[in-house]
Amino acid sequence: xxxxxxxxxxxxxxxxxxxxxxxFGGGVLLLPVFGALFGLRVAVPVLTLTQLSSNAxxxxxxxxxxxxxxxxxxxxxxxxxxxxGGLLLAHAPLGALKRLLGVFLIVTVVWRRLRPRVGRPSARxxxxxxxxxxxxxxxxxxxxxxxxxxxxxxxxxxxAYIGTEAAAALTMHxxxxxxxxxxxxxTGRVLLLGAALxxxxxxxxxxxxxxxxxxxxxxxxxxxxAGLLVAGSLLLIGL
Numbered sequence: 069x070x071x072x073x074x075x076x077x078x079x080x081x082x083x084x085x086x087x088x089x090x091x092f093g094g095g096v097l098l099l100p101v102f103g104a105l106f107g108l109r110v111a112v113p114v115l116t117l118t119q120l121s122s123n124a125x126x127x128x129x130x131x132x133x134x135x136x137x138x139x140x141x142x143x144x145x146x147x148x149x150x151x152x153g154g155l156l157l158a159h160a161p162l163g164a165l166k167r168l169l170g171v172f173l174i175v176t177v178v179w180r181r182l183r184p185r186v187g188r189p190s191a192r193x194x195x196x197x198x199x200x201x202x203x204x205x206x207x208x209x210x211x212x213x214x215x216x217x218x219x220x221x222x223x224x225x226x227x228a229y230i231g232t233e234a235a236a237a238l239t240m241h242x243x244x245x246x247x248x249x250x251x252x253x254x255t256g257r258v259l260l261l262g263a264a265l266x267x268x269x270x271x272x273x274x275x276x277x278x279x280x281x282x283x284x285x286x287x288x289x290x291x292x293x294a295g296l297l298v299a300g301s302l303l304l305i306g307l
Contacts, residue, residue: 077268084272095210100299117262123234130231142236145199147243153206154247170303
């Protein structure tokens with residue numbers, strides 16, 4: 069158990085650093101690692117717990133730049149769909165979930181490379197973005213790379229983007245945990261792992277922020293994308 073926890077903490081720290089530098093990929097790439105260590109039905113709620121604290125810290129640090137109207141509309145769609153997804157996770161067949169996760173990881177890379185230009189959405193359109201995000205995130209752990217373009221297309225940059233996206237995600241993660249709890253997925257083991265891995269995630273984000281200006285972003289992005297493709301392929305073939 070201790071060896072598994074140390075391996076998970078090292079992965080959480082490294083991928084939090086990677087995500088802080090590249091701007092995406094930490095959550096979706098960390099899920100296959102947690103899945104291999106703990107099993108997918110435990111990995112998804114554990115990842116949600118670590119993301120909850122990470123997003124909360126970003127909201128606090130950027131609280132003066134939040135766009136509360138976007139967060140509100142996002143929550144309208146995200147909260148009910150995240151609860152529904154959390155309940156579905158408790159009963160979904162693991163084999164199908166693993167294949168779905170594999171497809172999602174590969175689609176994430178394809179989306180980043182070929183995604184169409186997103187016109188400026190209205191604030192109300194974020195209810196639909198939230199609905200898709202809530203359901204997808206509850207089943208797959210993280211869908212940030214697919215939803216980020218909509219926040220950016222709205223015109224958010226820097227602190228406004230980081231804080232608003234984190235606040236929207238926070239409402240979604242809270243609803244997911246409610247669904248997981250109703251589905252009896254928040255076991256003592258899950259809560260213990262979430263608490264134990266949160267410091268590594270926060271430390272990785274802090275280190276990544278310190279080195280973000282000293283390394284090539286392109287290199288990190290390529291590493292993340294390569295990792296997503298490899299992990300997705302392995303999940304699809306059943307390894």
